[in-house]
């Protein structure tokens with residue numbers, strides 16, 4: 001969600017006499033117990049504060065960067081671009097076994113493309129579809145849950161938050177260590193849900209007895225985060241990412257590992273039926289819009305007015321025009337003759353919308369009806385082929401991790417060998433383990449180590465160890481619980497599952513560290529109380 005940088009300023013109560021059409025009736029009737037209309041004032045009030053100046057400069061700079069970038073890319077509503085992109089999309093479908101349709105969690109239905117889904121389901125080769133609900137960090141958890149509940153009636157859906165690290169750096173290497181990184185840094189930039197998505201693809205390989213590799217096409221509207229998702233899975237900068245639509249222009253193939261190849265596609269641009277909808281879904285370049293004011297009107301209908309007032313430091317507006325004049329004033333957007341420019345302000349607001357700075361979200365419809373292109377058989381087939389029950393619990397875990405800032409992408413920062421050595425040499429760990437007596441003792445060469453036995457959920461690979469290499473028989477191996485060293489087991493396991501296994505190992509490590517710390521403080525408390533007791537004893541002896 002958008003972070004508010006300034007405290008709420010209550011707008012003054014004002015007149016109701018504005019003649020222009022007001023959008024305030026589109027807002028929820030009450031916010032913070034007051035009618036939205038009661039916040040409306042006759043004239044814009046500007047927030048004046050010194051610390052605002054720096055923020056304004058920063059905001060202006062960023063907005064100019066976005067607008068500059070916007071100018072560098074083609075007009076996506078242009079017919080020839082649309083056709084060229086569609087051709088690329090067809091190629092992706094043709095080459096893929098599984099299609100991931102990336103949706104923006106803020107408006108999943110709005111960016112879902114039924115024609116595209118139909119094309120996938122009709123294509124030769126029995127292709128499978130998975131919905132990826134991306135940008136879950138921009139939406140309250142309850143809303144994500146509601147959408148997952150809704151979407152699972154149709155297709156497998158995976159909750160995801162792509163890494164949004166500074167894209168120039170290799171995503172897998174952070175300049176701060178996991179321990180040093182603040183929770184907010186981890187929360188804001190790390191990836192969540194990669195483990196689950198890999199699990200879903202792994203399930204498909206396992207249940208479909210895939211012998212070589214699969215191709216996974218990543219499709220969706222422009223700017224929904226397709227490239228960010230691929231980069232997060234790849235943990236390196238495989239594809240270019242940008243806060244503007246149309247960064248990806250051609251199909252690109254990315255080797256995730258031996259068994260999975262990802263295909264990045266340019267965004268699908270919907271037809272020209274609803275221009276406002278298309279703009280708001282980031283499919284049209286803001287800078288080139290003839291009428292930027294109408295989409296801002298729609299934004300104001302969808303957003304929380306209080307948040308938007310605080311974001312721009314303006315309040316007391318009653319109409320879109322009123323709001324835009326106030327924003328133009330704040331941002332210093334003037335036309336010739338010194339008149340504040342509503343158009344320029346509207347483009348600035350739209351640039352903020354496109355780059356996700358203005359928060360909003362939609363709720364799923366109250367009742368569910370199956371879209372015409374999906375039948376009960378298709379839903380059943382998709383559910384089975386991806387082992388969806390497994391995924392639903394994992395979606396819960398993803399959201400739990402997002403809430404606590406515990407990302408599966410953190411693995412990228414940890415060298416497994418380093419992890420092993422730290423792990424093996426921690427004396428406190430031995431005490432903790434010995435005390436709790438729930439661990440396996442193991443040896444690598446001269447080193448002795450301890451690890452907790454993985455549970456079923458943490459170590460899916462221990463339950464069923466699938467060999468994906470071509471073989472004569474097609475049975476799935478079921479292994480007994482493996483008691484060899486953790487890392488050795490991980491390295492020997494199916495590469496598709498290694499990320500997941502390492503994630504679990506890292507989680508275990510963290511848990512053990514917590515336990516160790518707890519134990520250490522317990523020990524120190526005990527020692528302190530022993531010392532206190534001796535002190536008391538001395539005192540009493542003295543008495």
Ligand SMILES: Nc1nc2c(ncn2[C@@H]2O[C@H](COP(=O)(O)OP(=O)(O)OP(=O)(O)O)[C@@H](O)[C@H]2O)c(=O)[nH]1
Nearest residue numbers: 135162223224225226227228242243246247248267
């Ligand atoms: N907050 C947040 N931002 C995201 C997330 N995923 C992507 N973004 C941002 O959304 C913008 C678009 O991301 P891209 O990965 O370029 O989107 P795309 O779908 O590949 O875009 P095209 O190449 O235009 O089709 C970038 O500014 C990303 O940083 C996410 O999970 N959370």
